[in-house]
Structures are given as C-alpha cells and as structure tokens.
Amino acid sequence: MTRKFEGDRILVATHNKGKLLEIADILAPHGVTVVGAGEMKLPEPEETEDTFVGNARIKAHAAAKATGLPALADDSGITIDALNGAPGVYTADWAETPDGRDFMMAMNRANDEIKAAGPDAPRTAQFRCTLVLAWPDGHDEVFEGVMPGSLTWPIRGEGGFGYDPMFIPEGLDITCAEMEKAEKNKISHRGRAVTAFVAGCFG
Ligand code: IMP
Secondary structure: OOOOOOOEEEEEOOOOOHHHHHHHHHHHHHHOEEEOOOOOOOOOOOOOOOHHHHHHHHHHHHHHHHHOOOOEEEEEEEEHHHHHHOOOOHHHOOOOOOOOOOOOHHHHHHHHHHHHHHOOOOOOOEEEEHHHEEEEOOOEEEEEEEEEEEEEEOOOOOOOOOHHHHEEEOOOOOHHHHHOOOHHHHHHHHHHHHHHHHHHHHH
C-alpha cells in the first residue's frame, strides 16, 4: 500500500530550477508548497550507487533527514540496448569535460559505440526516470517512468537538452529536440514518473 502524502510542504531535492518549477506546477492543485534544495542550502550528496533508484534514494533520504520534510528526488538517464544498457547512471558522466558538460561529445560517443557493436546492432534505447519520495522517518516510495525510442544520426533539432537531438520516441518520426516542450512532457520518462507519483501519493 503506497503511503499518502499528508503534509503541506514538500522538499524537492534538486538544484535544477526547471525541474523544480515543473513539479511545483503539477503539485499546486493538491495544496502543496514546493521548497527547493537550493533555498534550504542543502549539500549535494555523492551519487555512489550503480542504479537510478539507488542514487535517487541517496538524494531523497539525505534531504529528508537534513530538513525534517518529506523529500522528493529524481535520477534519470538513457539506456542503449546495443551497449547493454550503457551509459545508464553514467549518462551525465559521458558529457563531462574539464570545461563543463559537452553533450555533442556524449552523443558522438553513443553513436560511435553503437556502430562499433556491428551492423546488426539495434538502435533502440530508453530514457528512464526514477522518483523517490522519502519521509523523515525513513520510509520511502519509488516511482518509475520510461520513454522507449530509437537513436538517429545525424542529430536533429534545436530544442530540449542532453541527448534529445538523437532520440526519436517510439511511434513518432521527430526527435525530442524537434518537439514542443509540453508535447514531450506528456510522453517523457519524467512526465510519466511524476504522473505515477501523483497518482500514488495524492490519489
Ligand atoms: P540527472 O538525472 O539530472 O542527473 O540527468 C542525467 C542525465 O540524463 C542528464 O545529464 C541528461 O543528459 C540525461 N537526460 C535525462 N533526461 C533527459 C531528457 O529528457 N532528454 C535528454 N537527456 C536527458
């Protein structure tokens, strides 16, 4: 049985303003005030697990413990079938350079590694998002969202972020970087995880 959310304030353990606003909008009709990790000056704990749920749990429990508020954290990335699920939890790491993140480099690496896997390697991949709501008493609930699709080359589109320009959602013929934001949110891994969270904890 999923534990329901009964307070009036929730801490969202992200320093990303976009994610914070998106979640605040979705929770507004439920009478919940969203507080950001930045406002509370929370440290960013190290993500030492090798699963999305493991890392989301680290962030959610650290924030709940530090603030005494129920805390929501997410972890996301892309899994590529031809690469046995890589880069997975290392999705952002593939973009790291000494001067910041370079997603062109990360997408080139993904394309090169798929090519190296052979002519018959599948081009299918999934964006995945895990959300964890942790309470200060140590209880948590986990919600997952997946967006299946395939990887195209060369990249297309100016919108979105990260690996969006090479990702075509299943059933469509445009990349996530060619979609309107609202259109992507309806089918995205993050959108689906948030929908499951609201249904589970507020339904
Ligand atoms: P994090 O969960 O914010 O650490 O994100 C992990 C990485 O996954 C990000 O750096 C993005 O590159 C990638 N990622 C997650 N969601 C998306 C998406 O919707 N589009 C493109 N890239 C994404």
